[in-house]
Amino acid sequence: xxxxxxxxxxxxxxxxxxxxxxxxYSNSASDYFIWYKQESGKGPQFIIDIRSxxxxxxxxxxxxxxxxxxxxxxxxxxxxxxxxxxVYFCAENIPPGGGNKLTFGTGTQLKVxx
Amino acid sequence: ETGVTQTPRHLxxxxxxxxxxxxxxxxxxxxxxxxxxxxxxxxxLMFVYSLEERVENNSVPSRFSPECPNSSHLFLxxxxxxxxxxxxxxxxxxxxxxxxxxxxxxxxxxQLSVL
Numbered sequence: 001x002x003x004x005x006x007x008x009x010x011x012x013x014x015x016x017x018x019x020x021x022x023x024x025y026s027n028s029a030s031d032y033f034i035w036y037k038q039e040s041g042k043g044p045q046f047i048i049d050i051r052s053x054x055x056x057x058x059x060x061x062x063x064x065x066x067x068x069x070x071x072x073x074x075x076x077x078x079x080x081x082x083x084x085x086x087v088y089f090c091a092e093n094i095p096p097g098g099g100n101k102l103t104f105g106t107g108t109q110l111k112v113x114x
Numbered sequence: 115e116t117g118v119t120q121t122p123r124h125l126x127x128x129x130x131x132x133x134x135x136x137x138x139x140x141x142x143x144x145x146x147x148x149x150x151x152x153x154x155x156x157x158x159l160m161f162v163y164s165l166e167e168r169v170e171n172n173s174v175p176s177r178f179s180p181e182c183p184n185s186s187h188l189f190l191x192x193x194x195x196x197x198x199x200x201x202x203x204x205x206x207x208x209x210x211x212x213x214x215x216x217x218x219x220x221x222x223x224x225q226l227s228v229l
Binding site for chain 2: 032034036041042043044045046049089091093095096101102103104105106107
């Protein structure tokens with residue numbers, strides 16, 4: 001079946017630099033995408049989401065870009081901080097909609113070096 | 115704080131034990147979910163409840179038995195588990211299951227170890 005994948009399992013960045021975490025999806029019918037952050041010992045925490053009728057969405061220090069042509073999703077974190085260290089994973093929603101149709105990737109470990 | 119509370123945070127049980135995981139959401143949501151998170155694997159959906167009715171069961175072994183007495187509470191009853199069932203079990207909720215409400219709110223999970 002189709003699944004969501006990530007290009008890099010681990011990403012190390014220097015504090016203050018920008019981070020870019022990538023996600024590839026293979027279902028062209030996916031209409032909604034979401035990024036979660038999971039810190040050690042905690043459950044996944046919502047970061048940002050985007051619908052397929054958009055190609056960019058910005059939040060506080062985070063931006064999600066969607067390229068439907070190549071089925072690629074990215075999460076950009078500006079001025080990365082030590083508190084950003086966590087596993088980040090994306091999920092896609094395949095219609096018909098509903099939370100139970102979210103398909104998750106395995107995650108990218110972001111390590112922020114001081 | 116996400117508004118979804120899970121207890122216990124950690125659980126160690128033998129293969130012959132019976133235990134239950136509890137989840138409570140304070141968000142007024144109508145849908146609740148159980149996910150299994152194993153190391154280096156994507157989250158696996160186990161069960162979905164909508165307005166206290168089970169609407170999805172993703173081929174989960176019968177040794178896992180969910181219960182949803184009301185829209186705020188969800189349980190996962192465990193019995194005769196296997197060591198490979200050791201994982202982080204996550205509860206989540208969403209407003210409902212309609213388009214526009216795909217966002218899931220997760221609890222902190224129960225880290226289960228089966229000996």
